[in-house]
Amino acid sequence: MKKTLLRLKTALVIDLNNKGYTIKLGNDDVLIELNQFVGDRYADNNVFILCDSNTTEHCLPKIDWLDLEHLKDAEVLEVEPGEGSKSIEIYYQLIESLLELGANRKSVLINLGGGIVSDLGGFVASTFKRGIDFINVPTTLLAMVDASIGGKNGVNAGGVKNQIGTFSEPVGVFISYVFLETLPKKEINSGFGEMIKHLLISDKQALSKLDQLHSIVKIDDIAKSVAIKLRITQEDFTESGARKALNYGHTFGHAVESYLLSKGVSITHGEAVLMGMLMENQLSVELGRMSQSEKQSTENWVYAKFDLKSYFKQLEVAEVIRLLQFDKKNEGDLVSFSLVGPIGNCAIDVRPEKTIVESVLSMFCN
Structure with missing residues (x-):
């Protein structure tokens, strides 16, 4: 199957770690910009597109008709949707596929999909032959504002998220805003x-803007959210300081x-993060960082909308506590949090006593 991609309404060009890269936001015309980008850089090299089966069904048809010159002969690699594909086994299968298809260090991998595709594809590209170029074309709102930006790539292991990965x-x-038309409300x-x-x-x-x-x-809201993440990741690419705020x-x-x-429950990453924010806001109240009124206002709004x-x-x-011990931000026996309080400020490397963490969890789980 041969594929294609995006155009420009707003462009951000940044320079991070002495490596400039392009971020473009817009509607379906962004696909044309991508085609030109690939043609300028990879006209004589192999182009690969990583998708999941949802992307193949819902997103590729939106761009196939463009018949873009530099993408129509790309090789498409497809994985199943869901966290099950974000594994070392699928990673290894993709590496083998690239080898079989003749990929080399001048090849480029285009990750067309949501956060799982960009995390997995970025990890594949950053490790294949010690690193090949990759391009993210996010098709979910979460991937547009978060997963595709900032250079974190990886897979899960041992039933725990993001235990193996790279910064690249x-x-x-x-x-492309047009892909949002393919998404369910969830x-x-x-x-x-x-x-x-x-x-x-x-x-x-923030509370007045929710x-x-x-x-x-x-x-414009997508661009603003991207800009916030860019500002933070530019300041601290490898998460040694300010970037830890994004772990809130x-x-x-x-x-x-x-x-x-x-347990087979269908929960999205964003829903889990919202749950985490509510619990961490309570933790922030317990530690005297967030006011009860800010916590309650945020909680009331979230419960009304989600x-x-x-x-x-x-x-x-007990099971959530056990999983907290695997968090890669931890140091020693204490779990490390990034806590908002007051709103608009985020403290990093906050390590509460275990009894406080368990108490907060019990408030929400019972």
Whole structure:
């Protein structure tokens, strides 16, 4: 199968670690920009596109008709959707496929899909023959504002998220608003989870902006969310300091997500992050960082917009605590959190006593 990709309404060109890369946002015309980008850089080299079966069904038909010169002969690699594909076994199968198809160090891999595709594809590309170029073309709101930006790539292991991976930037990110038309509401809400996180860690007026953000997805809001993540990751690419603020909601969130997925519960990453933010806000109150009123206002708004309470009812405190011990941010026996409080400010490397963490979990799980 032969494929193609994106165009420009807004462009951000940044220079990170002495390596400039392009980020473009717009509608279907962004596909034309991508075609030109690939033609300029890889006209004489192998082009590969990584998709999942959802992308193949819903996204490729939107771009096939363009018959773009530099992408129509690309080899398409397809994986199944879901966290099951974000594994070392699937990673190895993709490496073998690239070898069989004659990929070399001048090849380029285009990751067309959501966060799982960009995480997996980025890891494949950053390790194949010690690194080949890759381009992210996110097709979900979550991937547009989060997973495709910042250079974190990896796979899960041992039932725990993101235990194996790399920091490696794409050469380009092409964000086409048109792909949002393919998404169910649950996936749109997943992306809102990360956009809300970006607001709460960076904007003191976040609470007054939440309703406007959630009313409809706008390209300007996507661009603002991307800009927040870019600013933070430019300052601290390898997460030794300021970038840890982006982990707000993710310490509890990753443990909750891993547990529920292991039980066959269909929860999105963004929903798990929202749950994590609510729990971590309570933790912040317990530690005197966030006011009760800020915590309650945020909680009331989230519960009014997102159906999360049914997920909380399915959690087991002991299992979530066990999974927290695998969080890669931990040092020693204490779990490390990034906590908002007051809103617009985020403290990193906060390590509460275990009894406080267990107490907060019990408030939500019972």
